[in-house]
Every structure is written in structure tokens, then in C-alpha cells.
Amino acid sequence: MIRINLLPFREPVRKTTTRQWVYFYLVGLLAAAGVMGFLWISRDGRIQDLQRKEARLKEEVGRFAKYEVMLKELKAQKEIIEQKKEVIRSLQRDRDHLVRSLTLFSLMTPPERMWFQRFSQSGEQVSISGVAVSNEAIAEFMRNLETSPFVGRGSVSLAHSRMTSMGGSKLREFQLSCKVLPYSAVQKMLSALPQGSAAEPEHGEGKPGPGSSPAGG
Template identity: 30%
Template sequence: MIRINLLPHREIKRKRQQKEFFIMLGAVLGLGAGAWFAVHSYLSGQLEEQNGRNSYLESEIAVLEKQIDEIKKLKEQTEALLQRKKVVESLQANRAETVYLLDQLVRQLPDGVYLKSVQQKAAKVTVNGFAQSNARVSTFMRNLESSPYLEKPVLIEIKAFSDKTSRLSEFSLNVSLTRNKEESATTKKPAGF
């Protein structure tokens, strides 16, 4: 005998396929949601960790910037102190300069030469005076050249004039101060160092 199935088998097959499809769709959606949750949790953890690192680095950078500012202030103070020290050393080294200058002018002054004025600006000294002759001015300049504290005498001008009793030459010359090398070595190094 032949059997005929009158049941709607196609309808049952379609319902079964739909059911399998929805089961598969639910499984895929469940796996997708689980994967998304896992990735989201991992990335959130990484983001929190990186934010923690960033805040730590920012706090350390702020501390280092404060230290850098303090170092800059200390360097500025050190520079200011070094400048003061240089000024004090310079003043200390040059404090006897005027004494040496006047001493050398007196020692190198030949007979017949008279000084009217002496002006000093830094290491340049301008000497004005009178001499009985031009030869005496020349001798004075040679004497200044041989001095250990004076060098490079340069005659600016010499004028001859006569007063009632004698004939004189009025002169003006520049000379440079120089430090005696032995003395400058001892004044640069303070005692005890």
C-alpha cells in the first residue's frame, strides 16, 4: 500500500528552519554581545590604567617643573653672587692702583717737568703739565715706558709759551695703566685658598 502524507510538511520544514534561524541568530547575538562586553571591559580597563598613568606623569611633571624653577632661581642667585664677587675682586685688585700711579709718576718725573693735572678713566690716564723743554717731555715719556705699572705713553699735544721769566712747553699725554704680573697673580688668589 502506498502511503500519502497529507500533512503540510513544507510548512513544518519552514517553521523548523525559522526556529533554527532564530536559535542561531540568538546564539550569534549572544556571542556578539559577550564579545562586545569583553572588549569593552578590556578597553575600559586599559583606558583607566592609561588615565592613571597620565595623571601620575602630570603630577611628576608638575613636581619637576617646580624643581626646575627652583634650579633656575638658584642659578640666577649664583650668577648674581658671582657678579658681586667679580666686582669685589676687581675693586680689591685695583684698590692700590691710584697709589701705584702717583708713585710711578713721581718716580719717573725728571727734573724740569711739572704736572698740572692727572685724570684717570679706567686704565687710561691723561697727564697735563709743563716742561722746561721738549727734550724733558721726551725723557718723561721714556721713563713712563720703562715703568712696570705704566705703558704706551702717547703725546697728545705740546705747546711752547713764554711767561715773564721763562720759556716753557705745556704738554698733554695719555698713558695706560698695566698691572704688575707678579702682583696680579697674588691679588687674584685671596689668602687661604
């Protein structure tokens, strides 16, 4: 039987294969390290780029925030100016409010049966003191006021009515109050009514309004 010794041939092959595996391992390790380094550098650059963008955005936000504050201040000043202008317009519309109130009460007073002794007005609230020949005259005066669009609905209130003597005549002393609306408020109220149902602000249900003259002189 013939024996062949293959050991001297296999040993160099095994050594060559081992060296190749070591070489491939080192090359793969270096390649992996290179890829990881590249990814790390890329990510670091990306982070720095994002940080720079964030800094620029913060700078722009800070710059525009100043304009936003200025805009809010301008809007607030504009609102204040508009409110003042509205007050001025209201005063111009209602500058004859007292005259209208006096005219209203003179026209609503039962003739020869009621006389005023004291008249005071604070804003829209009016207080009247006087004497009348009877409670019926006082009631008629209150009904006349309630029919006027210039008098607040349900605002006519009688404080007291008591017997008094004046010049030998027995009269009824009274005090009442009511709310007299300004002309601008009456205009707004009437304009809100359906068309055709709003009465002229100078007249109210058969009663002459402030500023008009009694019929028949």
C-alpha cells in the same frame, strides 16, 4: 510506475534546519554583542586608567616644578654672590692702583726736563697736564709709557703741546692721556704669553715698573 510522495518527510527536515540557522544566528549575534561589550568595557577601563595616570603625572610635574623654580633662584643668587666676590677680590688686588700709577709716571718722566701740574684718574683712564723743556722730552716720556706693560697698547695720546713762558723760561705746555692697566689685568695678560716670553709685571723692557726704586738712588 510507482510514485513516492516525499513531501511529508522533507517538510519537518526543512523546518528543523531553519530553526537551527535561526538559533545559530541568534547565538552568533549574542556572542558578537558580548565581545563588543567586553571590548568597550575594556577600552573604557583602559581610558580611565590612562586618565588617572595622567592626573598623577601632572601632579608630580607640578610638585617638581616648584623645586625647579627654587633651583633656578638659587643658581641666580649664587651667580650674583660669585660676581660680588670677584669684584671684592679685584678691588683687593688693585687697591694700590693709584699708587702704582703715580710711581709709574714718576719713573717714566725724563728727569729735570718735565714737571707735572695736574694729574687725574678715572678708572683706568689717566690725564696728565704739565710742562717740559722741549717736544723731545714729551716724546721721550710718551715712548717710555708705551714700553710699560702697565700702559694699554696704543692708548698714549697727546692732546696738545704749545709754547708757554714760565719764570722767564720758554717751556712746552702739554696735556696727554693714556690707559693704565690694573695689576690683576697685567698678571692675566702676562700669564697668557708663552712661557719664557712673559716679563715680570713690575718691569718692562729695561724700564723700572711701579713699586721699584730707580737704580743708583
